[in-house]
Amino acid sequence: MASTTTESSRILHEIETLKSARSDLDRRISSLESQLRDLNHHQNNGVSHAPSASVSTLDSTFPHGLSPDMIYRYSRHLLLPSFGVQAQSRLLKSSILVVGAGGLGSPALMYLAACGAGRLGIVDHDVVELNNMHRQIIHTEAYIGRSKVESAAATCHSINSTVQIVEHKEALRTSNALEIFSKYDIIVDATDNAPSRYMISDCCVVLGKPLVSGAAVGLEGQLTVYNYNGGPCYRCLFPTPPPTTACQRCSDSGVLGVVPGIIGCLQALEAIKIASAVGEPLSGRMLLFDALAARIRTVKIRGRSLQCEVCGENSKFKAAQFQEFDYEKFTQSPLSTSPLRLKLLEPHSRISAKEYSDRLRNGESHVLLDVRPEHHFKIVSLPNSLNVPLASLDGRLEEVGLALKEEEHKQGSDSSSGDVQLYVVCRRGNDSQRAVKALQEKGFTSAKDIIGGLEGWAREVDPTYPAY
Amino acid sequence: MQLTLEFGGGLELLCDSVKIHDVSVDPENGAGTLIMKDLLSWVRSNLIKERPEMFMKGDTVRPGVLVLVNDCDWELSGQLDTPLEEKDVVVFISTLHGG
Numbered sequence: 080m081a082s083t084t085t086e087s088s089r090i091l092h093e094i095e096t097l098k099s100a101r102s103d104l105d106r107r108i109s110s111l112e113s114q115l116r117d118l119n120h121h122q123n124n125g126v127s128h129a130p131s132a133s134v135s136t137l138d139s140t141f142p143h144g145l146s147p148d149m150i151y152r153y154s155r156h157l158l159l160p161s162f163g164v165q166a167q168s169r170l171l172k173s174s175i176l177v178v179g180a181g182g183l184g185s186p187a188l189m190y191l192a193a194c195g196a197g198r199l200g201i202v203d204h205d206v207v208e209l210n211n212m213h214r215q216i217i218h219t220e221a222y223i224g225r226s227k228v229e230s231a232a233a234t235c236h237s238i239n240s241t242v243q244i245v246e247h248k249e250a251l252r253t254s255n256a257l258e259i260f261s262k263y264d265i266i267v268d269a270t271d272n273a274p275s276r277y278m279i280s281d282c283c284v285v286l287g288k289p290l291v292s293g294a295a296v297g298l299e300g301q302l303t304v305y306n307y308n309g310g311p312c313y314r315c316l317f318p319t320p321p322p323t324t325a326c327q328r329c330s331d332s333g334v335l336g337v338v339p340g341i342i343g344c345l346q347a348l349e350a351i352k353i354a355s356a357v358g359e360p361l362s363g364r365m366l367l368f369d370a371l372a373a374r375i376r377t378v379k380i381r382g383r384s385l386q387c388e389v390c391g392e393n394s395k396f397k398a399a400q401f402q403e404f405d406y407e408k409f410t411q412s413p414l415s416t417s418p419l420r421l422k423l424l425e426p427h428s429r430i431s432a433k434e435y436s437d438r439l440r441n442g443e444s445h446v447l448l449d450v451r452p453e454h455h456f457k458i459v460s461l462p463n464s465l466n467v468p469l470a471s472l473d474g475r476l477e478e479v480g481l482a483l484k485e486e487e488h489k490q491g492s493d494s495s496s497g498d499v500q501l502y503v504v505c506r507r508g509n510d511s512q513r514a515v516k517a518l519q520e521k522g523f524t525s526a527k528d529i530i531g532g533l534e535g536w537a538r539e540v541d542p543t544y545p546a547y
Numbered sequence: 548m549q550l551t552l553e554f555g556g557g558l559e560l561l562c563d564s565v566k567i568h569d570v571s572v573d574p575e576n577g578a579g580t581l582i583m584k585d586l587l588s589w590v591r592s593n594l595i596k597e598r599p600e601m602f603m604k605g606d607t608v609r610p611g612v613l614v615l616v617n618d619c620d621w622e623l624s625g626q627l628d629t630p631l632e633e634k635d636v637v638v639f640i641s642t643l644h645g646g
Contacts, residue, residue, distance in 0.1 A: 179646060181646055182646055183646040184646075269646055270646060271644065271645045271646040272644055272645075273644045276644060293646065294642070294643035294644055294645060294646055295643065295645060295646055296556075296557070296643045296644075296645035296646075297557070299555060299556060299643065300643070301556070301640075301642065301643050316613070316642075317610065317611060317642060318610075319610035319611075320610060320611070321609065321610050321611025321612075321641070321642065322600075322601070322609065322610070322611075324601065325557070325601060325609070325611055325641060326644050327557055327643070327644075327645060328644075328645050329645045329646070332557075332645070334645065339645075339646055342646075365613075367555065367640060369555065369566075372566075376618060377618075378615050378618040378619065378620065378638070379618065379619045379620060379623065380613070380620040380622075381620045381622040381623055470597075
């Protein structure tokens with residue numbers, strides 16, 4: 080047993096060493112590549128100057144301002160009759176800010192870099208995690224644990240080194256949003272929570288910037304353009320924030336990786352259309368994507384509301400009001416995606432994961448109730464736990480009573496002391512508290528929750544226990 | 548009156564995870580017309596299986612739910628007073644925030 084532990088820690092160590100060596104190599108390669116590009120660039124310029132004055136067409140700048148390299152790089156855009164040189168030139172002069180370098184932001188940023196947006200800003204305060212990789216395709220494994228903005232900027236640069244990438248490694252707040260947004264023509268909302276969405280929309284209204292807004296959860300996505308050409312803002316559509324229980328998050332509800340990918344691509348498309356003044360941006364309309372049914376429908380939504388608190392006719396919402404607005408209070412949810420940590424119970428109704436493991440080892444007679452949804456239970460569960468999801472707990476109390484009786488019966492035969500204990504566990508320790516509360520009200524007065532849930536178990540008892 | 552009702556953005560979870568419902572709803576008291584207000588209360592008592600507060604607040608939908616009658620925001624057709632006709636398609640969709 081001990082030797083296996085030593086062996087696995089040796090392997091882990093070696094992996095770390097190799098990874099670090101690899102990222103050093105990556106850095107050296109990319110630095111050399113960039114040196115080589117510079118050299119080639121000078122060389123090409125040199126060659127273009129070499130011939131006699133009679134063939135000096137390359138010296139003169141074309142009226143559209145595209146260099147020979149640009150003409151070649153963007154040739155497939157230039158060949159499109161409905162896009163062409165004019166649209167590409169506008170795109171090259173545009174500046175676009177993408178808020179969030181996650182599932183939506185990944186493809187949006189990659190396409191915006193590739194297509195030649197003049198200046199591309201990235202806002203995010205998060206670091207890359209292993210459980211991001213299935214959908215946040217701009218990041219690579221070498222960047223796990225490092226800033227998402229740095230990682231995204233490196234990828235964008237490697238796709239198109241002629242685009243100016245601006246890194247904003249900070250959380251977007253009312254205190255910095257105006258300053259950051261004011262440097263860009265178009266804003267792309269690729270965030271993942273309600274308060275950010277209100278804040279970004281309001282800031283766009285205050286500064287008069289068009290907003291390309293996308294969202295995706297589970298197997299569905301939504302897309303629209305706000306505050307464009309007299310169209311509605313986010314608040315025109317949603318003047319009152321939804322209840323927090325209606326705000327599903329990818330980290331709770333799950334998301335099929337390609338779904339935000341599709342919406343992020345469409346966000347890039349809308350930003351390109353606005354920047355290049357081509358086509359009809361998705362303003363006053365909303366695109367709804369259903370991945371399971373393979374269906375995209377575009378619906379007509381209301382126009383700008385004259386009564387809108389932010390963009391309406393008599394609105395007094397200006398920069399000063401924006402900076403003082405409390406978006407977390409307004410939506411009753413946090414701007415950062417840090418998971419909720421409820422505290423519903425008295426200390427005597429709770430035990431730590433460590434203490435539970437001690438009691439387990441001492442052979443204490445108990446029932447362990449796991450109140451996570453069934454599909455969570457299937458991913459991983461503690462031994463001998465009984466799965467009764469919180470949503471169906473009310474109707475299945477009898478099962479809990481029965482399990483306790485059975486345990487009592489077992490105990491009776493070897494007549495040790497004390498009652499059978501009832502412990503409740505979930506993923507993070509929130510639902511278990513709700514369940515304990517409900518159980519106590521129904522007469523299971525000794526019910527206790529395991530603080531921090533299975534995540535607590537992984538932290539305090541078994542570091543190898545799978546996180547999800 | 549034959550109608551197609553669709554639930555999305557998570558609202559389908561309130562009706563046994565079924566997204567599309569082909570239903571027959573008749574105006575009450577023999578009144579000739581059915582309006583959205585009538586349909587909402589019909590949906591609430593016939594289709595919503597759990598947490599009705601996730602669907603409605605007061606006599607209308609809760610904040611964050613878009614209602615589309617034939618692919619058009621009901622704000623443009625009179626909200627609760629929107630008249631319904633045979634074979635209309637009504638979509639209830641919860642706005643998404645994730646990404």
